[in-house]
Amino acid sequence: MPFTRVEVAVLSLLEGQLCVLLIKRKEAPHKGLWGLPGGVLRIDLDATLEGAAQRVAQERLGAKLPYLKQLIAVGSKTRDPRSPWALSVVYRALIPITSIEPLPGKRIEAIRWAPAHEFDVDQKLAFDHQALARSALAATKIEIDELKLPVGFLPDTFTLTELQTLCEQLAGRALDKSSFRRKLKDRMMVEPVEGKFVGGANRPALLHRLKPNLD
Amino acid sequence: MPFTRVEVAVLSLLEGQLCVLLIKRKEAPHKGLWGLPGGVLRIDLDATLEGAAQRVAQERLGAKLPYLKQLIAVGSKTRDPRSPWALSVVYRALIPITSIEPLPGKRIEAIRWAPAHEFDVDQKLAFDHQALARSALAATKIEIDELKLPVGFLPDTFTLTELQTLCEQLAGRALDKSSFRRKLKDRMMVEPVEGKFVGGANRPALLHRLKPNLD
DNA sequence: TGACATAGTGGCTTAGTGCAACTAACATGT
DNA sequence: ACATGTTAGTTGCACTAAGCCACTATGTCA
Numbered sequence: 001m002p003f004t005r006v007e008v009a010v011l012s013l014l015e016g017q018l019c020v021l022l023i024k025r026k027e028a029p030h031k032g033l034w035g036l037p038g039g040v041l042r043i044d045l046d047a048t049l050e051g052a053a054q055r056v057a058q059e060r061l062g063a064k065l066p067y068l069k070q071l072i073a074v075g076s077k078t079r080d081p082r083s084p085w086a087l088s089v090v091y092r093a094l095i096p097i098t099s100i101e102p103l104p105g106k107r108i109e110a111i112r113w114a115p116a117h118e119f120d121v122d123q124k125l126a127f128d129h130q131a132l133a134r135s136a137l138a139a140t141k142i143e144i145d146e147l148k149l150p151v152g153f154l155p156d157t158f159t160l161t162e163l164q165t166l167c168e169q170l171a172g173r174a175l176d177k178s179s180f181r182r183k184l185k186d187r188m189m190v191e192p193v194e195g196k197f198v199g200g201a202n203r204p205a206l207l208h209r210l211k212p213n214l215d
Numbered sequence: 216m217p218f219t220r221v222e223v224a225v226l227s228l229l230e231g232q233l234c235v236l237l238i239k240r241k242e243a244p245h246k247g248l249w250g251l252p253g254g255v256l257r258i259d260l261d262a263t264l265e266g267a268a269q270r271v272a273q274e275r276l277g278a279k280l281p282y283l284k285q286l287i288a289v290g291s292k293t294r295d296p297r298s299p300w301a302l303s304v305v306y307r308a309l310i311p312i313t314s315i316e317p318l319p320g321k322r323i324e325a326i327r328w329a330p331a332h333e334f335d336v337d338q339k340l341a342f343d344h345q346a347l348a349r350s351a352l353a354a355t356k357i358e359i360d361e362l363k364l365p366v367g368f369l370p371d372t373f374t375l376t377e378l379q380t381l382c383e384q385l386a387g388r389a390l391d392k393s394s395f396r397r398k399l400k401d402r403m404m405v406e407p408v409e410g411k412f413v414g415g416a417n418r419p420a421l422l423h424r425l426k427p428n429l430d
Numbered sequence: 431t432g433a434c435a436t437a438g439t440g441g442c443t444t445a446g447t448g449c450a451a452c453t454a455a456c457a458t459g460t
Numbered sequence: 461a462c463a464t465g466t467t468a469g470t471t472g473c474a475c476t477a478a479g480c481c482a483c484t485a486t487g488t489c490a
Contacts, residue, residue, distance in 0.1 A: 001216040001217065001218060001219050001256070001258070002216065002219055002256060002258055003216060004216055004217055004219065004302065041216070041217060041290075041300075041302075043216070043217055043292070043299055043300035046292075046300075047291060047292050048290065048291040048292075049288065049289070049290040049291070049302070070287065070288065072285065072288075073264065073285065073287075073288035073304045074264070075256075075263065075264040075304070076262060076263040076264070077258070077261075077262050077263075084258055085256075085258035085261075087219065087256075087264070087302075087304075089288045089290070089302075159468085160468085160469085161467080161468070161469095176447075176448050176449075177468095177469085178447090178448080178449085178450095178469090178470075178471080179446085179447055179448060179449095181469080181470090182446085182447085183446090183447090186446090197456095199455085199456065199457095199467080199468085200456085200457080200466085200467085201456070201457040201458065201465085201466070201467090202455075202456055202457070202465080202466040202467040202468075203454065203455035203456050203466080203467055203468045203469080204455075204456065204467090204468080205467080205468055205469090206468085206469090374437085375437085375438085376436080376437075376438095391478080391479055391480070392437095392438085393438090393439075393440080393478095393479085393480085393481090394477085394478055394479060394480090396438080396439085397477085397478085398477090398478090401477090412487095414436080414437085414486090414487065414488090415435085415436085415487090415488080416434085416435070416436090416487075416488040416489065417434080417435040417436040417437075417486080417487055417488070418435080418436050418437045418438080418485065418486040418487045418488095419436090419437080419486075419487060420436080420437055420438090421437080421438090
């Protein structure tokens with residue numbers, strides 16, 4: 001049976017920039033290199049694959065990861081020098097802007113938020129984690145293009161401009177305000193929270209929330 | 216390490232109907248039940264996950280499966296009674312209309328082509344194979360809606376009507392002729408083979424082929 | 431030569447999108 | 461009080477893409 005792991009690409013927004021969480025490896029192989037957080041599947045501890053991803057995130061980062069989405073499984077003889085056959089199931093997580101900062105845990109020397117644009121150029125990450133991170137970013141872009149709202153990133157209430165700015169970060173391009181709002185309205189994806197406004201020295205914005213269980 | 220398998224949902228067209236290949240299990244567990252063909256990942260034999268799917272298909276069906284696409288990995292403690300932890304990586308294959316008929320191989324009592332509509336209603340398949348087959352059909356529908364041509368099904372040359380009929384089978388609904396052809400033309404996905412026609416007692420159709428490496 | 435069947439095209443309508451201009455509502459400075 | 465600046469939110473318009481449907485084209489066969 002193969003050496004089986006789960007890896008997690010954790011995405012968040014820092015200062016308006018979409019970033020991927022990288023960890024600096026404390027042990028061989030690839031000691032000192034940056035990579036995605038991950039860990040071995042423990043058949044004694046984990047009930048499901050997603051549960052394994054949750055446990056690994058808890059151990060490595062001290063953080064619970066809502067809205068996990070499985071991206072792909074990769075496996076081959078040569079992926080990992082520790083084993084003659086290495087299989088990894090890769091998950092993506094979106095964590096809210098206001099979320100607590102993950103901290104380095106087991107076997108991690110440091111963590112770092114790598115801006116998305118770093119992955120446009122080649123960099124040396126551990127194993128095949130460069131490709132995995134890229135596919136996590138690409139998958140997220142596609143979801144935004146399909147107007148799947150980034151539920152994991154959203155606070156309970158938000159303004160439409162905040163939502164649009166968030167989607168623009170994830171999609172990596174500017175979106176049209178009127179089109180964006182038309183789509184939200186037509187598909188009834190959000191609803192205003194009556195009488196709730198926020199604003200500075202200008203017109204206040206009406207707060208909205210997600211409509212329940214509608215995609 | 217978990218008990219790791221690959222499963223394959225093989226799709227083909229029989230008499231114009233989209234079908235999924237099912238095998239009748241010769242051994243426990245679920246002996247006598249129908250399920251998807253699959254087998255254990257062999258780290259001594261398989262170089263990659265996709266290679267494992269190929270090997271399993273060869274052993275079970277005596278057929279080579281081009282155009283494999285990974286759908287998902289599923290795993291939990293309770294999926295398979297043979298093991299305290301079972302992980303399966305699921306692939307989908309499209310095999311051409313003119314392809315050779317798969318034959319029952321190792322540990323298979325019989326094979327059967329189950330029409331797609333059978334999966335609309337609940338039926339008793341082995342393990343969670345009902346859900347896996349459904350997700351293979353759904354993924355294929357989505358690809359057609361996005362006008363990803365079903366390369367695995369296509370002969371070298373074909374008429375546009377043949378292509379449309381094929382897509383209609385996969386999508387499960389009728390498509391508009393002029394829209395369909397406009398899209399093919401606009402995106403330059405196919406090209407006519409000059410001077411090649413086929414036809415019966417009516418206007419002959421111009422044969423086309425896929426344009427190379429364009430999606 | 432005309433009926434018939436299938437291939438292939440074009441015209442109309444409607445829906446969705448991007449672009450840009452417009453109005454609305456707030457704070458602030460004079 | 462009122463002009464100004466800034467952001468919120470709306471509206472109109474042109475363009476594109478899609479579905480619907482009718483039309484023309486080209487073969488066989490009686």
